[in-house]
Amino acid sequence: MNKLLKNLPESTRQTIVAAFPLFLVIIFFIFVGKYGISKVTDLRSQIKTAQNSETILTQKLNILQTISSTAESGARAASLAVPATNPSLIVVSQLRNLATGNGVIISAIKSTMGAASVAGLNQAIISFTVNGTREQIFKFLSSIDKIAPISLVDKIRMTEGGGVLQADIGIKTFWADFPKTIPPVTTPISDLTPAEKETLTKILGLIQPNFTEVTAAQGEVNPNPFGQ
Amino acid sequence: MPVKLNLLPPELAVSKNLSQLLKALRAMGVIGVAAFLAFGIGIGVFIIFSTVSLNGINASITRLKAQVSSQQKSEQLIILLKDRIAKTASVQSMPGSLVNLQAIEPFLLGLSGSSYINQMSVGPESLTLSVNLKTNTDLSTFIKSCQGSDVFKSVNLTSFNLSPATGYSVEITALKK
Numbered sequence: 001m002n003k004l005l006k007n008l009p010e011s012t013r014q015t016i017v018a019a020f021p022l023f024l025v026i027i028f029f030i031f032v033g034k035y036g037i038s039k040v041t042d043l044r045s046q047i048k049t050a051q052n053s054e055t056i057l058t059q060k061l062n063i064l065q066t067i068s069s070t071a072e073s074g075a076r077a078a079s080l081a082v083p084a085t086n087p088s089l090i091v092v093s094q095l096r097n098l099a100t101g102n103g104v105i106i107s108a109i110k111s112t113m114g115a116a117s118v119a120g121l122n123q124a125i126i127s128f129t130v131n132g133t134r135e136q137i138f139k140f141l142s143s144i145d146k147i148a149p150i151s152l153v154d155k156i157r158m159t160e161g162g163g164v165l166q167a168d169i170g171i172k173t174f175w176a177d178f179p180k181t182i183p184p185v186t187t188p189i190s191d192l193t194p195a196e197k198e199t200l201t202k203i204l205g206l207i208q209p210n211f212t213e214v215t216a217a218q219g220e221v222n223p224n225p226f227g228q
Numbered sequence: 229m230p231v232k233l234n235l236l237p238p239e240l241a242v243s244k245n246l247s248q249l250l251k252a253l254r255a256m257g258v259i260g261v262a263a264f265l266a267f268g269i270g271i272g273v274f275i276i277f278s279t280v281s282l283n284g285i286n287a288s289i290t291r292l293k294a295q296v297s298s299q300q301k302s303e304q305l306i307i308l309l310k311d312r313i314a315k316t317a318s319v320q321s322m323p324g325s326l327v328n329l330q331a332i333e334p335f336l337l338g339l340s341g342s343s344y345i346n347q348m349s350v351g352p353e354s355l356t357l358s359v360n361l362k363t364n365t366d367l368s369t370f371i372k373s374c375q376g377s378d379v380f381k382s383v384n385l386t387s388f389n390l391s392p393a394t395g396y397s398v399e400i401t402a403l404k405k
Contacts, residue, residue, distance in 0.1 A: 011242050018250040021257035025264050032264070036271035043278040050285040057292035061299065068302035075305040078312030082319070119318055134345070138333050145326055150319050153326040156350040165345065174319050179311045182303055185293050189306060192313075199313045199320070 056188045063191050070192075074200050080148045081203045084178045087149035088124045090209045091173045094147040095128065097210075102140040104132030120176045125154070127170045137165045148206035149173055323352035328404055331379040332357065338373065339366050346397065354403050358387070362395040374400065381405045 008016070083090075088111040099106035107129050114123025130137055137158070144153050155170040192200065242250070296303070329350050336345065342362035349356045361367045374383050380402040387399035 011246050014242055014250055015246070015253070018253040018257070022253060022260050025257065025260035028264055029260075029267070032268055032271070036268075036275070039275055040271065040278070043275065043282060047278060047282050047285065050282060050289060053289050054285055054292065057289060057296055061292060061295050064296065064299040064302045064306070067306060068299070071302055071305040071309050075309040075312070078309055078316065082312050082315040121315060121318060134336065138329070138337070141326065141329055145324070150316060152319060152322055152324045153329070154324065154352065156325050156329060156348070158345055158348040158350075160345040163341070163344075172322075174315070176311075176315050179307050182300070182307055185296050189303065192310070195317070196310065196313045199317050200309070202320075203313070203316055 053186050056186060060189045063189055067191060074204065077148070077203050077206070077208065078200070079178075080208055081150050081206055082121075083149055083175050085175055086122070086124050087173055087175055088126055091124075091126055091147070091149055091151055091171075094149075094207065094209055095126070095144075098140055098143050098147065098207075099130060102132070102136050102143065104130045104136050104140050106130050114172055121174050122176060123172050123174055125170055125172055126151075127168070130167050130169065131164055133163065134160065134165050137167050141167070141169070143207075144171060146205075146207055148203070148208050149175070150206070323404075325350045325352050325355075328352070328355045328402070331377075332402065335370060335373045335377070338369055342366075343395075352404070354401060356386075356399070356401050358397065358399040360394055360397055367396050367398070370398065379405060 006013075092109055092111070095106060095109070109126065109128040111124055111126045114125045130140060132140070141153060141156065144151055151171045151173045153169065154172050155168075157168045159166050332348075332350075332355060336359070339359075339361070340363060343366045344360050346358040346360050347356075348358070359370065361370060374385075377383070381404060383400055383402045385398070386401050387397070389397040391397065
């Protein structure tokens, strides 16, 4: 290098020697700058993502801690409003209770499968006949949308004679599979919207079915039930 | 008085202009090195602080994830609740016949005991009612109720008969509003 420089004219040699540090600094700036700036950008993006996740998790934890008591009672009532299996038997029981409460006679109860599942909702159609006075029948029909599982009055056909009204009624009742997966832990969760809270209030106001728990019979256990 | 002596051989001497340029280049080199050092140290410090900060946030995320996972039962309940609420809202938005029945109810409950419903079919979109009215009062009450009511989109009188034995037989078709 020195030999090469010595062969050059003095002015060129001195120019190279003076410009070399500047040239070196420019090269370093380019390489260090490229690495440094990409590293800084990468770190900033990682911090931003991490901060977002932290915010989401903090909000999620707050919601989970505050909503848990409402969620438990609400989920129980909502699961009875739209159960996971065909609720025809429960609806029939509820209709019988309503009929007794309103003093009407219910008969000819039939249940059939409804139309194919729409938006995850399965339908069963329950048809039946009720006899009673005009006021009793109207009151009975108006009560149908107040029972759980949720039922929709589809068709009504009425005839009246001798002070007794007979109504042939078709109602739809619904069920849907429960959700099978929960989203990843970093997925945000939102509190109930005002519309959802309103629907939940309606659900909580529905007439819940009575389930009777059958207990085992008391008494002595036969040690040899197949013996003589 | 000091005397300036140049003892360099004449072949090593450079012109005055080049000398100034070389001086400027040397100065720029020194400034460049200083700037580079400042830049390098700045980036290094920033990277160290950012890494420490990132590690702190990641530790916080790990702790929060554990806390959220411990509340998994609540999360399952909320997801179930929201799903059932959506399904309930979907059912409630479906058309039903009860609205039409509740709309016609005041017309019928105002009638006297001698008048009766001959036949009534109520569907989600419309209803057809055939009613036997024994007295003129019942007839006028019923017609006035139909005229004065705005609960239906339209009410059409499809049939009107008078029989001395059964009284007035009125049939209407009403469309949901």
